[in-house]
Amino acid sequence: MSWKGRDVINILDFSREDLDLLFQLANRYADEDYRGNDLENRMAALLFLEPSTRTMYSFMSAVYRLGGKPITLSKTEASSIAKGETFGDTIRMFDSYSDVIIVRDRREGAAKYAADIAESPVINGGDGAHNHPTQAMIDLFTITRYRGSVDGLKVGVLGDLKYGRAAASFILGLTIYDPDTIYLISPESLRLKKEVRDYLDRVGVKYFETEDLTDILPELDVLYVTRIQKERFPDPLEYERVRGSYKIDLSILSNAKDDLMVMHPLPRVDEISTDVDNSKYQYYFKQAHNGVYLRMALLKLIMGD
Numbered sequence: 001m002s003w004k005g006r007d008v009i010n011i012l013d014f015s016r017e018d019l020d021l022l023f024q025l026a027n028r029y030a031d032e033d034y035r036g037n038d039l040e041n042r043m044a045a046l047l048f049l050e051p052s053t054r055t056m057y058s059f060m061s062a063v064y065r066l067g068g069k070p071i072t073l074s075k076t077e078a079s080s081i082a083k084g085e086t087f088g089d090t091i092r093m094f095d096s097y098s099d100v101i102i103v104r105d106r107r108e109g110a111a112k113y114a115a116d117i118a119e120s121p122v123i124n125g126g127d128g129a130h131n132h133p134t135q136a137m138i139d140l141f142t143i144t145r146y147r148g149s150v151d152g153l154k155v156g157v158l159g160d161l162k163y164g165r166a167a168a169s170f171i172l173g174l175t176i177y178d179p180d181t182i183y184l185i186s187p188e189s190l191r192l193k194k195e196v197r198d199y200l201d202r203v204g205v206k207y208f209e210t211e212d213l214t215d216i217l218p219e220l221d222v223l224y225v226t227r228i229q230k231e232r233f234p235d236p237l238e239y240e241r242v243r244g245s246y247k248i249d250l251s252i253l254s255n256a257k258d259d260l261m262v263m264h265p266l267p268r269v270d271e272i273s274t275d276v277d278n279s280k281y282q283y284y285f286k287q288a289h290n291g292v293y294l295r296m297a298l299l300k301l302i303m304g305d
């Protein structure tokens with residue numbers, strides 16, 4: 001299916017062939033540290049109604065690097081949202097000011113809702129605890145770039161699998177490929193959401209749930225660490241019970257494969273010790289860096305000539 005004009009709402013809307021094409025272009029941009037005028041005279045609206053560093057600024061950087069112009073809204077108190085304007089009307093306005101809308105909102109389904117209203121393509125920059133498809137694209141691209149493929153790998157996903165949208169989208173994204181096994185490592189109360197587990201069952205991907213990393217760590221090719229999503233807990237006591245559940249440091253990693261990739265969508269709080277930063281296992285900063293090239297490729301395929 002052609003990329004031109006497409007919405008990006010859920011990673012499962014994309015096939016392996018779609019992602020191959022995207023990663024091919026992202027690899028080229030990364031190899032050349034590309035800058036160009038491919039999106040000259042194109043405008044991209046960035047509506048970030050929830051905090052963001054990487055998603056918002058890497059999209060902005062991607063727009064600038066391709067010669068386009070970003071329009072941003074991130075402080076709702078400085079816009080008509082503070083006067084009571086509805087989300088739908090805000091989307092309608094940005095639709096008429098720009099050629100693509102990238103939106104982040106705390107409500108599940110917000111990006112889909114925006115896509116149903118807007119004529120321009122809408123990219124989901126995160127909708128509550130639900131989806132974060134461009135993060136999943138970056139994650140899959142990073143594995144493909146350094147390992148050649150996701151196929152046959154043993155992938156551990158650790159941390160907050162209940163509220164983490166990056167974790168959920170990454171896990172769904174893995175099913176587009178043929179990984180050996182997905183290990184879901186979390187405290188019992190932060191187990192992967194049922195709807196995602198049901199999907200894994202339906203497509204027949206092999207997965208294994210555990211609270212303990214120790215036994216499976218030596219098996220893993222990728223360890224995807226996630227932050228406990230403090231802001232999504234309805235009850236602060238529930239958060240207190242699980243905070244600091246896992247901490248990955250170099251001594252724990254002494255049991256890992258030599259070429260284990262430690263990934264993280266970032267921001268980290270304390271779940272990866274800084275002593276991992278300068279080790280061979282560190283892929284999380286590379287992952288964030290790759291985010292710019294991946295998002296450039298995405299914008300070019302959706303909006304380019």
Ligand code: ASP
Pocket residue numbers: 126132164165166226227265266267
């Ligand atoms: N940056 C990612 C997200 O927006 C992960 C996180 O916040 O923990 O979902």
